[in-house]
Amino acid sequence: MNEEQRLSTQLQERAFALFRRSLHIRTFDSGSCAVCESEIRLLSSPYYDLHRLGFFFTPAPRHADLLLVSGPAVRAAEPALRKTLEAMPEPRIVVAVGACALGTVFTEDELVHGSVDSVIPVDVYVPGCPPSPLALLHGLLVAVGRLEEKVQILRFDLREELTG
C-alpha cells in the first residue's frame, strides 16, 4: 500500500476505534433467506448478549454507526440499501454477513446483484451460511478493532508434521 492508502487506513482505524465500546448497529436484509437474520437476532439473547459489549441495535440509520447487511443485494432492495447507507452519518462501517452477501451463492442477473460489495463498499466480510452468533460477534469486534483478524494467518492445508 502506498503512503496515502496507509494513512487513510490508519485514519479509518482511528475513526472506527471510536466505536470500541459503544456501537449502534442497523441491520439490513437485502433479500436473504432470513436465517442470517435469525442468527443476528440471537445476538440479543441472554446467551450471547450483545449489550455487554456495548453494541446496540437501532432502527434509525441516522443513529447507526454500523450497517450489517445480509442477503445477495436483490435489485428491488437496492434503492433502500443505498438510501439507508446514505442516511448514516460518517464515520460508518459496513459489514456484509453470510455467503449470499459475499457473492458466492447468486450470480448477477436481472433480479439480483449477487454480492453486497457490488452495490455499496463493504468494510468487513463475515462468512458463514449462516455465520453463527459467535462468528458474528467476532466480525463486529474486528470491525471496531477490539479483536484481530485471524483468517489471514489461518492455514487450511495441514501437513503430516503439523497434525497431532
Next chain:
Amino acid sequence: MFWFLRGIRRGVVTTRYPARPEPSAAQLPTPPAFRSDRLTVELAERLAEACPAGALRRDGPDLVLDLAGCTCCGRCSEVGGEAVVVSGEFELATRDRGALVKRIPVGGGR
C-alpha cells in the same frame, strides 16, 4: 410466578467470549481443513465435484477453498475421508475479501 427464581437457580448463562474461549464453539459446524499430503489430483477432482455450494474448485495444481462460500455441510468430509478434517475455526471475519480464498496444494506441495 417467581419466574426470576429460575434465572437465579440457573446462574449466569452468558458466554464469556471474547474474553475467554467459548466451550460450545467446539460443536459449531466449521469449514474443512485439508491434509494436503493425502490429497491426490483425483481426490481433489472428486472433492470439487462433491461440494454443493461450489466453495471447492480446482485451479491449476491447487484446490481452492473459498471460505466465503462454505456452508459447513460436511460432504467433502464424507468424500475425502482422511484427507479432510474439520478445522474448528469459526472466527473468519476479515477486511480483505481475498484473504478468504485459500489455496491448498494437491499432492504434498512445498
Next chain:
Amino acid sequence: MITAAAIALAVAAALWLVAAAAGLLAARGIGFRTAALASSLGGAGALVGGALAAIHGTSAARTIGSANLVGAVTLRLDPLASVFIALLGLIAIAIGLYVPRYHHPSRGSAWYLPVYNLALLASLGVLVAGNATFFLVAWESMAVFSYLVVLRHHRREGVARAAFLFLALSEAGFVLIVAAFAILATHTGTLDLGLMAARSHTLSSGWRAGIFVLALLGFGFKAGLVPFHVWLPEAHPAAPADGSAFLSGLVIALGVFGIALFAFELEPGGPAWWGLLTMALGALSAVVGVLYALMENDLKRFLAYSSIENIGIILTALGAAMVFGAYRQPALATFLLIAGLYQLVNHGVYKTLLFLETGVVEHTTGTRDMNALGGLVHRLPSSTVITLIGTLGIAALPPLNGFVSEWLIFQGLFQGFRIGHDLIGILIVIAGASLALTAGLAIMAFARGFGIPFLGMPRSRGAANASERGQPLAGPGLLAAACVALAVGAPLVLTVLDRVARATTGTDIKARLLVPNLTVIPAHTGFSGFSPTYLAVFLVCIAVVPVLIYLSGRPRGATRTVPVWDGGILSFTPRMQYTATAYANPIRVTFDEFYRPEFHVERASDDPAGRSGPVHYRFRVMPIFQRFLYAPLVRAVEWCADFVRPIQSGDVNLYLLYILICVIIAYLIYPY
C-alpha cells in the same frame, strides 16, 4: 377627548358613505380603488375613535332632533361599545387593504362594495345608538346589508339558500330583540338607552327576567349561540372571503354586544341564574362548536364552527361575570368582563385574518377542501407565516394574544370557590372544565386546519400550482401584527379594558389586574400571575439558544446534505399522507355518540385480491340541530300554514264575507 372621538367617528361614517358612493362606480378601476381606500380610511377613523372613547372611560350622549319624537336620534359613545367600534375599525382597515387584490372591478363589485360599506356604517350605527329605535333600525340595516354581502355570488349553487337561512334566523332573532326593547321601553317609559338603564331596576323581577331571556336568545341568534348557530356554517362558505371575515369578525361580535348591553348596562345586577344560563349556553356552544369544527373538511365551514366555539368561550366568561356580580364579587365580575372583551377583540382579529387567508388559498388553489390541499408552505410562504400567526393565536398558544385572553378567562373561572355557595362554585368549575376540553380540542382542530393544507405535499394539482403573486398580503399582515401587538402589549390593552369595565360595572380593578413588572394577576393577589410581555420576550430568547448552540458547535468540516430518512421507500406520494378526515378520526370515534355519522362505502368490484379499484368512502356527521330542532319547527309552521290556507281561497265572495264578519264583530266589541 370625547369630542375627538366623536369627530373621528363622524369622519369614519362619512368616509364609509364616500366608499359606498364610490363603490357604485366600482366597475371602473378608479371607483374600485377609491372605494377600497375610503373603506380603509374609514376603518382607521373608527379605530381611533373607538380607542379614544375607550380611553376616555365615560359615557356621553347627544340627541339630534327633538327628544320627544320617535324619530329623534340619540347618539351615544359608551366605553363598552367603543371596544367594539375599535374592533370594527381594525377589521375595516384590514378588509379595505385586502379588497383591491381579492375583488376585481366589475358589475358585481359595483353593488357589492357599496353594500359592504353600508353594512360597516350600519354596524357603527348599532354601536353608537343611543335610543332603542335607532338601535333597531341600525340593527336591521346591518342584518339586511350583511345578507346582501353573503349574496355576492348569488348565481352560484347554494348561495341563495345559505343567505336565506342567514336572513331567516337573523329575523327570528330580531323579533325577539324588538320584543325585549319594546317591553323594556314600555315599562320604563322611555326609548333612550341611558334612561332605560337608569330606570330598569324599577321593573318587577319577572319582567326583567323575561326581557333578559328575550335579549339573550334574540342576540344569541346573531352571535351564533348553540342552538341558534345553524346559519353560520352555511353562510360563511357562501359569502366571499372578506364577507365571511366581516361576518365572523364583527357581525357575531355585535350579537355579543347586544347581550353585554342588556346584561351589564340596561339590566345590571340581575340574579345569578341569568349568568348561569348564559354560561351554560356558552359552554355548550364552545364544546359543540369545536366538535363540529373537527369534522369539517371545508376550510370556511371549519372556521365558522370555530367562531361558534369562540363565541361560546366569550359568553361563558360574560355569564360567569354576571354570576360573580350576583354573588357580590365585583372584582371578579369586572375581571371576567375584561377577559371576555379581550377574548372578543382577539377573536375578531385572528378570525378575520384566517378568513382572509382562506380567501387567498381559495383563489390560488381553486379549492377550500382540506383533503385537496397541501404543501402550501412552499407555494405561498408569506401567507403561510401570516396564517401560522393567526393559528397560533386562535389555538391559544403562548405567547400570542389568544393565550393571554384565555388564561384570563380560565383564571377567573378557577376562582369560583370564592363564591360561598358550593353548587354555584361547582357549576362554574364545570364550565371551566368544558372550556378546557374545548381548548384542547381547538389545538387539535387547528393543528389539522393549518397542518393539512399548508404542510406536507400537495394533494391536488390546484394546490401544487398555487402562486403567491398578486395575492393580498397587507391586510392579513396587518392583522398578524395586531395579534402580536395585542399579546406583547397586553398590559396596555388591559389598562384600556379596565377603564371600559370600570365604566360598565363601576368597579376599578386596575390595581388588582396589573402589578409592577408588567405582570397580570386575576383580581386577587397570591392566586396566580404572569407577564405576557416578558413571556413573549422569553420565548423568543430561548428560541435563540439552540441557534447559538448550533452556530458554535457545528462541525467545521464538510457537511453532507442528504434527504430526510423516509424508511428507504422509493418515493413518497401525496396519497401516503394523512387526510384531514383520518387525522380527526380519533375524535370521531371518541365522540361517536354525539356525531352519529352515516357511512357510505362504494367499491368498483368486490375482488378481494386488492384489485377492486378505487374505493369511495364518504361519511356525514348527523346534523342534530337541523334534524331535531329546525326541521320539526319548519314542518310545524308549514302544517299551520297549510291548515290556515283555505282562508285564502281566492274567492272574492268569501273575502266579502270575511269583511262582513269583521265589521259585525267590530260593532259588537267597540262599545267596550
